[in-house]
Amino acid sequence: MSKVIEDIIARAQQNVKTIVLAEGEEPRTVAASQVIAAKGIAKLILLGDEAKIKDMYPNFKSKNITIVNPLAGDNEDYIKEYYELRKAKGMTMEQARLNMKNPLFYGAMMVRKGVADGMVAGAINATGNVLRAGLQIIKTAPGIRTVSSCFIMCLDETHMKDRHVMVFGDSAVNIAPTAQQLADIAVASAQTARLMAGIEPRIAMLSFSTKGSAKHEEVDKVVDATNFVKYAHPELLIDGELQVDAAIVPSVARLKAPDSPVAGNANVLIFPSLEAGNIGYKLVQRFSGAEAIGPICQGFAKPVNDLSRGCSVDDIVSVVAITAVQAQQNDKTGEKK
Numbered sequence: 001m002s003k004v005i006e007d008i009i010a011r012a013q014q015n016v017k018t019i020v021l022a023e024g025e026e027p028r029t030v031a032a033s034q035v036i037a038a039k040g041i042a043k044l045i046l047l048g049d050e051a052k053i054k055d056m057y058p059n060f061k062s063k064n065i066t067i068v069n070p071l072a073g074d075n076e077d078y079i080k081e082y083y084e085l086r087k088a089k090g091m092t093m094e095q096a097r098l099n100m101k102n103p104l105f106y107g108a109m110m111v112r113k114g115v116a117d118g119m120v121a122g123a124i125n126a127t128g129n130v131l132r133a134g135l136q137i138i139k140t141a142p143g144i145r146t147v148s149s150c151f152i153m154c155l156d157e158t159h160m161k162d163r164h165v166m167v168f169g170d171s172a173v174n175i176a177p178t179a180q181q182l183a184d185i186a187v188a189s190a191q192t193a194r195l196m197a198g199i200e201p202r203i204a205m206l207s208f209s210t211k212g213s214a215k216h217e218e219v220d221k222v223v224d225a226t227n228f229v230k231y232a233h234p235e236l237l238i239d240g241e242l243q244v245d246a247a248i249v250p251s252v253a254r255l256k257a258p259d260s261p262v263a264g265n266a267n268v269l270i271f272p273s274l275e276a277g278n279i280g281y282k283l284v285q286r287f288s289g290a291e292a293i294g295p296i297c298q299g300f301a302k303p304v305n306d307l308s309r310g311c312s313v314d315d316i317v318s319v320v321a322i323t324a325v326q327a328q329q330n331d332k333t334g335e336k337k
Helices: 003-014 027-039 050-056 076-089 093-099 103-112 127-138 179-197 217-232 244-248 250-256 274-288 313-336
Strands: 018-021 043-047 065-068 118-121 148-154 165-169 202-206 237-242 268-270 291-298 304-306
Touching (some): 003 291, 003 313, 018 103, 027 050, 076 103, 103 118, 103 127, 118 127, 179 202, 179 313, 202 244, 244 268
Parallel strands (some): 018 118
C-alpha cells in the first residue's frame, strides 16, 4: 500500500463518513466491507439481501454496517423525488418505481437525501451505468459543467526520482472532450492533486505537438483549453500544448519549451482524449509497476466513485477511503458558503 493511500485512510478515520456500497451482494465488496468497518475507515450501507450476504460470508461482522434491501420496504419517498427530478425528461411514476429497485439509483438517492455521504459501485456495473445514476440524481456540483476522472499514479523512485506522485486525467469518462471540457478536467484534476495526492499541481496539457511544432485542429483544442484555464484560474500553474517528454523530462523541456513554467516538471498530466488517457495510465502502470489509484470521479455535487470491474478487495477499500475524504471536503465547502 502506497503512502498516499495510507494518508487518505488516516484522514478518513479522523472524521468517519457513511458510504453506500450499491453492489452489496458482490463477493469482493462484502469482503472489503469487513476490512473497512474493522479499520474504522467509514460506516457502510450495503445494498442487497441480508440473508444472501451472510450466507456468502458466514463470519460477517455487522458492526458499523447496515444492510438495506432496495426491493423491500417502503420506498415511496425516493420514488416520488426521483419522478420529480426526471418528469421533464419524460419519466413516468411507473418507470421511477422500477428504477428505484436498481441499487445504483437507490444508492444515489440515499446520497442525495443525506442518508449516505457518498456512493461507490462499479465492481459489476459498467462505468456508464454508475455515472448515469449519479448524474440523474446527485447531479453536478454548482458551477461545474463536466464530470470527469483522474488517477493518482504512485511511481517507483527509480523511474521518477523527483516525482513519486502524479495525477493523470481524464482516463475513464470523457471520450472526446471539447476545449472547455479539457479545461474543466484540468481544474478538477488540480483540485484532486491537492486534496488527495498532497501535491501542488503543475499542469501540462498534453498533445502530439509542443508549442506549435505541429498544426492541427486537435492541437488548437489543447491550446484553447490551456488559455481557458489561464483566464479563469490565473492562480494555477499550467502550460500547453506539450508533448509528454517535454512535459516531464527537464532536458527535453529545455530544448522544446525553454520558456515554459511547467515543462520538464509537470506532475498533473491532462490527456487530449480518453484513448490517450486510458492507454497512458495503463502503460505506466504495467511497464513501471506504478500503483494506479482510481479512477477518482470529479465534479459531482456529492461523491460518487466508480470501481474497475477487475478491482481487488484492496482497491475497494482505497476507493471508499477516497470517497470518505471527498465527503469531508464537501462538508468544508458547505461551511464556507
